[in-house]
Amino acid sequence: MRDGAVSQTERRVRPSRNFTxxxxxxxxxxxxxxxxxxxxxxxxAVNASIALExxxxxxxxxxxxxxxxxxxxxxxxxxxxxxxHIKSTTKAQHGLYEYDAVKRLRDSQLGxxxxxxxxxxxxxxxxxxxxxxxxxxxxxxxxxxxxDIEFPNDLLLExxxxxxxxxxxxxxxxARQRPIVIITSNNEKELPDAFLRRCxxxxxxxxxxxxxxxxxxxxxxxxxxxxxxxxxxxxFKIRDVPGLKxxxxxxxxxxxxxxxxxEDIPPEALRSGDxxxxxxxxxxxxxxxxxxxxxxxxxxxxxxxxxx
Numbered sequence: 001m002r003d004g005a006v007s008q009t010e011r012r013v014r015p016s017r018n019f020t021x022x023x024x025x026x027x028x029x030x031x032x033x034x035x036x037x038x039x040x041x042x043x044x045a046v047n048a049s050i051a052l053e054x055x056x057x058x059x060x061x062x063x064x065x066x067x068x069x070x071x072x073x074x075x076x077x078x079x080x081x082x083x084x085h086i087k088s089t090t091k092a093q094h095g096l097y098e099y100d101a102v103k104r105l106r107d108s109q110l111g112x113x114x115x116x117x118x119x120x121x122x123x124x125x126x127x128x129x130x131x132x133x134x135x136x137x138x139x140x141x142x143x144x145x146x147x148d149i150e151f152p153n154d155l156l157l158e159x160x161x162x163x164x165x166x167x168x169x170x171x172x173x174x175a176r177q178r179p180i181v182i183i184t185s186n187n188e189k190e191l192p193d194a195f196l197r198r199c200x201x202x203x204x205x206x207x208x209x210x211x212x213x214x215x216x217x218x219x220x221x222x223x224x225x226x227x228x229x230x231x232x233x234x235x236f237k238i239r240d241v242p243g244l245k246x247x248x249x250x251x252x253x254x255x256x257x258x259x260x261x262x263e264d265i266p267p268e269a270l271r272s273g274d275x276x277x278x279x280x281x282x283x284x285x286x287x288x289x290x291x292x293x294x295x296x297x298x299x300x301x302x303x304x305x306x307x308x
Contacts, residue, residue: 028077036065036072037214045202046073052200055141055159055181060204062186063249070140070182079180080137084126090147092154095125096164096173118168127158131175139179145188152195159198207250209236219254220261230270231257234280238287243295248286256285 030046032038049056058066074081104121114120130139158164162175239247259282
């Protein structure tokens with residue numbers, strides 16, 4: 001899973017509303033998978049993006065399943081997946097192609113015949129690989145907000161026209177099949193308006209308790225109901241602590257419950273009444289920095305003083 005954790009998975013919790021756009025076949029409609037819990041709103045957003053042939057821009061708290069969504073769409077629709085994970089140094093050109101001038105110079109010094117064809121030194125990027133597919137692929141552009149502010153604008157033309165020009169070989173590369181484009185953002189920086197206009201937007205809200213129970217069931221089938229109940233009580237109580245720098249996410253809840261099971265922690269140790277005066281066991285799976293640990297410890301200390 002992305003970011004070193006099990007991402008939130010989402011499965012249908014109620015029948016999807018009848019959402020069909022002319023030209024969209026049932027085989028191209030996403031309705032979740034057996035391991036991905038998709039809310040009705042999320043299914044509508046995915047299918048609208050596919051029907052409109054616009055990129056789907058997904059935002060939400062870290063650990064709420066933004067990245068894994070593209071994987072599940074590809075699996076559900078039986079489509080190939082191309083992943084472009086963005087870093088702070090990533091440029092839009094990297095997704096199109098790169099010209100390896102150093103390798104060509106080295107080959108020329110060695111007398112390699114390949115130097116006479118510059119195409120031998122063009123390295124395809126993820127967009128080019130997706131454009132070259134004979135069947136419609138899924139293209140993930142992950143954490144677009146990590147890159148420079150100009151990065152999204154530099155992709156406007158390519159995402160609109162689904163083509164780009166290769167100056168070294170003087171050829172235009174066009175998509176054989178328009179990819180299903182999934183773009184994720186953690187809201188680290190604002191995206192340009194011109195870019196946003198070209199996307200269908202969906203914000204993955206933090207799941208409510210009912211949905212969270214189904215998510216946990218996917219990862220920990222057969223979990224004792226008493227342990228699940230007390231674990232969720234403790235988890236949501238921690239998320240409600242004021243001033244937390246980073247609230248625990250779905251993926252961290254999944255990890256925490258796994259540890260509770262491995263360590264055979266009884267439900268009694270997580271009772272909501274006790275949470276006012278004790279720090280939950282194995283809290284390091286939920287609270288990931290000293291500031292939040294201290295905030296929770298102060299809350300517990302104040303609760304204990306008020307009871308004395």
